[in-house]
Amino acid sequence: MMKEFKVTPIRNGTVIDHIECGMALKVLRIIGMTDGKVQSPVSVLMHVPSKKEGWKDVVKVEDRELDPREVDKIALIAPKATINIIRDFNVAEKHNVVMPERVVGKARCSNPNCITNQNEPIEPEFVVEGKNQPVLRCVYCDRNVDDIAENLL
Ligand SMILES: Nc1ncnc2c1ncn2[C@@H]1O[C@H](COP(=O)(O)OP(=O)(O)OP(=O)(O)O)[C@@H](O)[C@H]1O
Ligand SMILES: [Mg+2]
Ligand SMILES: [Zn+2]
Structure with a gap:
């Protein structure tokens, strides 16, 4: 049995899931979550097992949604990422990133x-x-x- 990784659930915010391993910090940079700029809790999981296959990174940001420009940039570096909008602790929306043309x-x-x-x-x-x-x-x-x-x- 693989070990479960647990972080505190968030009430409202965004989970960027299925990020290619090694890209989490680059995703944080794209969404502006760099030193001194973080205004609400952010969890970063690196190299955790994916239920689908292999390993992934995950970024969870409270009280923040992404703008399309950020999502386009995430697609370029993590084409398999999903954007999950969390509202009242539940996944209210799930989107695959779309590779821009x-x-x-x-x-x-x-x-x-x-x-x-x-x-x-x-x-x-x-x-x-x-x-x-x-x-x-x-x-x-x-x-x-x-x-x-x-x-x-
Ligand atoms: N309230 C929450 N706080 C923090 N993370 C959450 C919350 N709800 C869901 N997540 C995370 O958001 C991601 C998507 O959740 P979901 O329940 O859709 O999982 P899933 O069924 O495994 O989805 P997928 O098929 O896209 O992998 C998972 O990484 C999950 O851990
Ligand atoms: Mg999953
Ligand atoms: Zn040129």
């Missing part, structure tokens, strides 16, 4: 010579290729973003 103004191009890195008023824009291991291809210079999680804006 284009990413505009949310990541920086890895090519230092790209027009989007030249102090021009041009928003970086990428086509997303691949669903499970997404690749971001710059529409201006064709370069792929090297490490998506490290290049989110």
